[in-house]
Amino acid sequence: MQKGNAAYIKTVNKRLILQCVIEEDAVTRAAIAKKLSLSKPTVSALVSDLIRDKWLVETGSMAASKEGGRKPMSLTFNAERSYIVGIDIGGTNVVLGITDLNGNVCAHREFPTQQHLDFNLLEEIKRNVESMKDQLRIKHSDILGIGTGIPGVTNIDKGVVIEAPALRWNNYPIRERLTEIFHLPVFVDNDVNNNVLGEHWKGAGKEKDNIVYIAIGTGIGSGLMINGHLYRGSNYGAGEIGYLVTDKNVAQKYHPVHRGYGFLESVAGGSAISMQLSERLQDNITSKEAFALYADGNKDAIEIVDEALENLAIGITNYVSLFDPELVILGGGVSGSFSIIHKKVMDVMKRYAPQQCEVVRSSFGEEAGIIGGAALFFNEYEDLFN
Amino acid sequence: MQKGNAAYIKTVNKRLILQCVIEEDAVTRAAIAKKLSLSKPTVSALVSDLIRDKWLVETGSMAASKEGGRKPMSLTFNAERSYIVGIDIGGTNVVLGITDLNGNVCAHREFPTQQHLDFNLLEEIKRNVESMKDQLRIKHSDILGIGTGIPGVTNIDKGVVIEAPALRWNNYPIRERLTEIFHLPVFVDNDVNNNVLGEHWKGAGKEKDNIVYIAIGTGIGSGLMINGHLYRGSNYGAGEIGYLVTDKNVAQKYHPVHRGYGFLESVAGGSAISMQLSERLQDNITSKEAFALYADGNKDAIEIVDEALENLAIGITNYVSLFDPELVILGGGVSGSFSIIHKKVMDVMKRYAPQQCEVVRSSFGEEAGIIGGAALFFNEYEDLFN
DNA sequence: TATTAGGTTAGTTAAGTTTACTTACTAATT
DNA sequence: AATTAGTAAGTAAACTTAACTAACCTAATA
Structure with a gap:
């Protein structure tokens, strides 16, 4: 815990003011003072510091209120400062x-x-x-x-x-x-x-403080934000959804766990789907192609992909049961198959989870x-x- | 976020001092000043406030250091204040x-x-x-x-x-x-x-900030502490381990979820064990008796309890995979059967989880x-x- | 229609408060 | 004499309050 002294309270209040300006785009000193219950002189002094250090800029006076009064000066976050x-x-x-x-x-x-x-x-x-x-x-x-x-x-x-x-x-x-x-x-x-x-900063998770992000690709990984803070686990190992066991009997047979590779990945990861379908069709099928065949109604693809998705959906549902997030974001190489996965997840979640939760696709592509x-x-x- | 002002920093520093005294049992003003990097006069002033308000008591002077110097006065938290x-x-x-x-x-x-x-x-x-x-x-x-x-x-x-x-x-x-x-x-x-x-305050979880507590009884529930804070979920629904699906095929057959009752509970909860064994033996068997029969080597009991424990252990392992806690605490009505459950959990965790985690029984009984x-x-x- | 008094809001200045810190001290001991 | 614990007095930094100026609106009035 940080000890309290004068410098600390100044820093805290400066942060609050900046946060205020960033959130609301254009605000006045008076509005900040009201919102933060800080006195007008304090806000003026801190804002003047922040303007001096280029964090804020005055962007011209706004219209006065209908009851009259001096025109307020709007303040804006200087995003191009650094x-x-x-x-x-x-x-x-x-x-x-x-x-x-x-x-x-x-x-x-x-x-x-x-x-x-x-x-x-x-x-x-x-x-x-x-x-x-x-x-x-x-x-x-x-x-x-x-x-x-x-x-x-x-x-x-x-x-x-x-x-x-x-x-x-x-x-x-x-x-x-x-x-x-x-x-x-x-x-x-x-x-x-x-x-x-x-996603929390600029994407689907804005304003939400309990978020699960699931990256589906060759393997399956996840990250989680709790109370607005990224949770990394005691040994930087939180979120290993790829290791969830969703099917006791299959797990017993496969004994799939070796270093860096978990059960759910072994049945629902991209390379698992690709491998299984390749073997079945005696051909080299990527997971992307597997989803294409699935959409085309190929019987083998449907069987294998369905099985994989069912396990994946149970994994995600288990996550939701334990964690009660506000939002689940699906990312990784799912762009093409999102709607298929989404449907399955919602069905399974409805069936097994104590509460439901929004599931969306990730907001960003290449960036x-x-x-x-x-x-x-x-x-x-x-x-x-x- | 709390705004900073003079009263706030005083509160913060008082809290730090109290925390210091509570942790180390008997400390001196000088030691506090050194540990918290606060000046000696500040510490003296705040301590004097805390003594006035009965939070602290002076418990007599201690021996001076070997290099000489005035005897320090030891301070103790007044636990009987309230x-x-x-x-x-x-x-x-x-x-x-x-x-x-x-x-x-x-x-x-x-x-x-x-x-x-x-x-x-x-x-x-x-x-x-x-x-x-x-x-x-x-x-x-x-x-x-x-x-x-x-x-x-x-x-x-x-x-x-x-x-x-x-x-x-x-x-x-x-x-x-x-x-x-x-x-x-x-x-x-x-x-x-x-x-x-x-458990975090006075039990097995002291000094640990990432804890899972699993209560096994009629049903199965859990609570979790993350970064030293209890995490309740977005809708007060976090920790519903009783709803985890650990066996896809059995879950598909049973369709067990109705309001207030999840899959894992339905296969591994106390009442599930009791019901299954009662049916098998055409008798009224409590879960406690089931564990006794298990220990006695009763074949039916072993079969049913093992199946239940396997699912429970997978559920706990899934928990560990997702949250990477420092500690799992088992509580509820497990006192008699702890060692049986513990062994199973450790085995399954070793098999399926990406990292291992200590599992202990809860520290308190009736209290x-x-x-x-x-x-x-x-x-x-x-x-x-x- | 133009003027002006009264009211309102934005922001600043000056004085006062609270808190911690610094420096210098006393107290007690090896 | 050196060392450690704790206190006292004065200073600095941050906030607040109260009073102020600046700028504007409304509406009554000439």
Whole structure:
């Protein structure tokens, strides 16, 4: 717990004022004072500090109220004061971009991961960031810091990637490496966690404080926000929905669990679907193709995909039973098959869960990782606004 | 977010000092100043306030350090300054008691619920509290308030029991009723939630901030603490482990979910075990007797109990996979069968979960509800120490 | 129609309050 | 003499209150 002193209360009140302005877009000093029950002089003094430090700008006087009175001066958050670099290092591609303080992606880049992975990955990132800086005509000092997402388990406090099979990283101190290169504050977390933060900041989870984000792809992962805070678990291991057991008997037969791969993934993950259908049809079928065949009415595809989806839906339903979220967001490679999955989940949830819960698709496409990275930075950087 | 002002920082610092004293039992002003990085005069002033208000007492001077110097004066938390009433209104019995501020149960009472339920339940509670007050020779003003546990879904903000089948209560405004009778601040929550708070305060969960408490009885329920805060869910519905689906095929056949009763309960709850074995043996077998027969090697008992425990263990394992807690506490009517359940859970967790987690039995017996109620009060009462 | 008095809202200035901190002290001990 | 515990007096930083100026509206009035 933070000890109380004069500086602390000033920081707290400044934060509150900024929050106020960000939420309501254009507000006046008087409105802030009323809303926060702070005195007018206090608000004026703090706002003057915030204007001096470029966090706020006066955007002209507004119309006076009908009962008369001096025209109020509107205040606006200066989202272009600084910028944040958001990076998503995926197994296939590295997606990175620069956002303003409102989370608008001002520039973005993308390059394939594997051909740089063991060679010059960080240099390639640096090169792309420099290129974006040139494009936006911003200086190094305009960038507050960097948020990065990784497909794996990450110790966010130390900035070390504990394990990321897709990148073949084990105990890789990525924060240290990136800091050496950029000389900026860097944060790193699991990509799904970043997605939750991004959805909470700018996406479907705005205004909601209890959110589950489920990423369905090759494997199945999830991130969860509780009481407005990302919950990472005691060992950075929360949200391992891929390990849920939804079918006792099948689980007993398969004994599927080995390091990095759980039961639900083994029956409902993209590669599981692809593998099963490939075997059945004696062909090479991707999970995307499996969903296409499913839509076409292919009997084998329907059987296999239905079985997978039933397990997935039970997993999600179990999540809802335990966690009672306000919202479930489905992300990952589900864009095409969302409506199929959504229907199944709603049916199963209705059948088995004690309460129902909205289920929506993720709000962002290609930019999810960039916004997520920036959201991570926003979430973690303590000195923001100081 | 709380706005900052002078009164607020004083409250914050007083809280920190009290916390310091409670944690370390006997400390000096100098030690507090060092630990909290507050100046010595500040600590002295706040301590003097706290002594005036009877929260702290000076308990005599301690030995000086070996390097010389004035003898320090030790400060101790005055746990007998005030008392809290803890009540657990169970389906069978009402258990209630008075605790001091350290959570020691100073007096307790118990009476059967049903014969007073529709008649004079609250009067009976009042009578017992008065009797305890006489016994302890404390005045009404010595009692800070009341914390109550209920076997059902509770809106803690309004103090209304939404649904408690065992008490036949629906939308019952119990806080209002108890306040009318006692003229004290009252808080009400689900009994399992109170158990979590109690274990965190005084039991197995001390110093741990991510805890799952699973109550196994007629039904199966759970409460969870995340980042040191009880998590109740978006609709007061978090922790419904009784609704988990652990066996897709059996679930499809049974279609077990109706209001207030979930799949896992229907296959692994006490009444489920009792019912199944009773049918098999054409006799009236309680779940307790079922576990006794299990221990005796009865083949039918083993078959049924094993099946139930396997499902229960998968449910708990799923919980661990999703929440990555520091600790799982098993409570409810498991005292006799704990070691059997524990073994099963550890085996299944090892097999299916991505990480392991300690599993222990609950720390309290009869007093769980009393300590839980007091813990709820402690947790919710904002004006504490003001 | 133009003017003006009275009322209202926005924001500032000045004085006062509360709190913590700093510096310098006394107290008590090895 | 050195060291540690705790106190006293004065200072600094943040807030609040009260009174003020600035700017505007309404409506009565000339």
